[in-house]
Amino acid sequence: MIRVLQRKLIIPRGDTGSFSIPLIALADVGDVAVFTIFDDVTQTRLFQKTAEIENDQLTITFTHNDTVNLKPGKYLWDIRFYHNPVFAENKIIDGEEINSYYAGYTLPTCEVRETGDNMLVSPSEDAISPTQLDIFSAALATIQAANTLPPIPSDDGTYNLQLTVTNGEANYSWVEVNVYE
Numbered sequence: 052m053i054r055v056l057q058r059k060l061i062i063p064r065g066d067t068g069s070f071s072i073p074l075i076a077l078a079d080v081g082d083v084a085v086f087t088i089f090d091d092v093t094q095t096r097l098f099q100k101t102a103e104i105e106n107d108q109l110t111i112t113f114t115h116n117d118t119v120n121l122k123p124g125k126y127l128w129d130i131r132f133y134h135n136p137v138f139a140e141n142k143i144i145d146g147e148e149i150n151s152y153y154a155g156y157t158l159p160t161c162e163v164r165e166t167g168d169n170m171l172v173s174p175s176e177d178a179i180s181p182t183q184l185d186i187f188s189a190a191l192a193t194i195q196a197a198n199t200l201p202p203i204p205s206d207d208g209t210y211n212l213q214l215t216v217t218n219g220e221a222n223y224s225w226v227e228v229n230v231y232e
Contacts, residue, residue: 053113058159060128065119069112072130074104075152081135084152085143086111088161091127099142102130109152121163128161129153 053068054061060070084102089095098121102109109130129151136146153159 053118060159060161062113062118062121062161062163064121064123064163064165065115067113067115067118069110071108071110072152074107074109079134082149083133083136083146084109084130085133085136086128086130088121088126088128088163091125091158096142097121097126118163123163123165126161126163127158129158 052063053066053070055070084104086100086102087096088098090097098117100111100113100117102111104110111130130153131151132149133143133146134149136143138144
């Protein structure tokens with residue numbers, strides 16, 4: 052689930068979703084709002100997408116293809132307004148920058164996280180029997196094939212997917228991980 056907690060944007064790789072924020076300036080004909088994720092050290096643009104402007108709201112919608120190739124890490128994001136921009140390969144190459152949504156403020160952060168269905172998960176072969184390994188592998192294949200995971204218990208915190216085999220039956224659940232920053 053893509054979400055914004057305070058001003059921190061959290062994007063699980065490969066996820067879809069959207070978020071909206073209030074439009075702070077009136078847009079003139081030809082003005083475009085562009086959402087950008089960029090490296091906080093090099094200022095390299097990693098991702099850009101045009102925001103939709105409707106009913107005094109800016110909405111950024113992410114597709115699976117938008118997020119699946121983002122490298123996990125911590126970045127910055129901004130929304131900048133341009134007058135009659137010129138795009139090439141989904142990036143602005145020319146145009147008059149009018150303003151930044153966060154002009155005069157510290158830019159908000161973006162965290163791209165790895166997700167359970169595109170991480171390699173393997174049990175220790177020493178810790179489980181061959182039968183349990185078969186059950187584990189089948190359960191993991193079912194989860195990946197269905198492309199569904201159990202719902203995350205809360206929007207706060209970091210969770211790992213735990214797959215357990217008990218009495219020949221596979222179960223999976225989310226387990227909260229303590230992260231110290």
